[in-house]
Amino acid sequence: MKRVLVLGISMTLAGMLLLAARPQPAEAGQGFAGGDYKILAPISHGDLTIFPVVASKVHDTTDFLTLDEGIRSGQVVVTEVGHIRPLFRRRTTVIPPQGSGAEVNRLVLVNNSKHPLILLAGEVVTGGKQDRLVGKDRIIPPESDPVDLSVFCVEHGRWVESSQKFDTHASVMAQPSVRGKAMVSNNQQKVWDEVGTSNRNMAYNTQAIVTRNYSASQTLSAEAASPMAELRKLDNTTSYAKTRENKVIQQQVDDIVQPMQKSYESVIKQLRDQNAVGVVVAVKGRIIWADIFASNALLSKYWPKLLQSYAAEALSATGERLEITAKSAQQFLDNSQTTHEVVDSEPGLYRQTEMTGDRFKVFELTSLLPKQNFDVHLSKIAD
Secondary structure, three states: OEEEEEEEEEEOOOOOOOHHHHOOOOOOOOOOOOEEEEEEOOEEOOOEEEEEEOOOOOOOOOOOOOHHHHHHHHOOEEEEEOOOEEEEOOOOEEEOOOOOEOOEEEEEEEEEOOOEEEEOEEEEOOOOOOEEEEEEOEOOOOOOOOEEEEEOEEOOOOOOOOOEEEEEOOOOOOOOHHHHHHHHHHOHHHHHHHHHHHHHHHHHHHHHHOOOOOOOOOOOEEEEHHHHHHHHHHHOEEEEHHHHHHHHHHHHHHHHHHHHHHHHHHHHOOOOEEEEEEEEEEEOOEEEEEEEEOOOHHHHHHHHHHHOOOOOOOOHHOOOOOOOHHHHHHHHHHEEEEEEEEEEOOOOOOOEEEEEEEEEEEEOOOOOOOOOOEEEEEEEEEH
């Protein structure tokens, strides 16, 4: 793997997504790729606001496989280190057994499909000795040898194997605060701390909602007793996935997701000729994140789990609510000046670029595969 570090160079985000060539920096207000990206009117519910992003150019991403698709089909296997048996590829290559010891920040993945696999930072796999979170965006080649995955634990305390193979049955994407901590800090303790904070805030805010909804007096009604009992099941868990899957918390997340999904579908239906490729996300009026993809098809594959993750962020948010405008979201997208770049490249496969600007970071995943040389996914994180 080749690593390149570039310091002190002012970069521009113009042209870094969805264009193979890199044009000159866009003029102020034009946005990425000289106006290729446009913010649409916001869709809001409660503390969550999303701004759909449309583009004038997209790429064919139909050959790419997602982690959910791969595990669901059985063509992608994720296990602890030491559980991969020897594999035989094309009669010539023998893959030796892996080491015998499981490790907190390592898993092993094999892509047995004939399609390149996309992994996104923040995707949660459950099982093994503890649940893990994918640490960075990357691409795994078709019919791959066993690949070491850089992961973070999101279930502090458990180290007892519940299953040999990991699953994504709940299709959990970590909420932006947890996802960002893994991407930016690259520190297990900081990820654990953020998971703990998110779990506590989700439980506390959900309890407040249940109390407000069910109790008209100072005494909690019998009708609310069952949800409260369900929430108390979280008292002894450190698992991010179990917190997200808790019936009462999931109901509150769904209460945010469902009306926003209907509004989103209505907007996209009216814009058949425009390419919706991503969103800018605000919680309590504060812009926190943007996810942008190479095509509407790829966005659509990830959209259900992404929207759930944004809703979980809103459910765990604290503080006063501010006003947010489409102009602010466009300005966040347009802010293109960066001063620091780190490139992590696997030649012929992918390049991941981390760029730092004034109060934001950008993570760009670029495919280097033959006939698929384009930017696949971009995350922009507000500091």
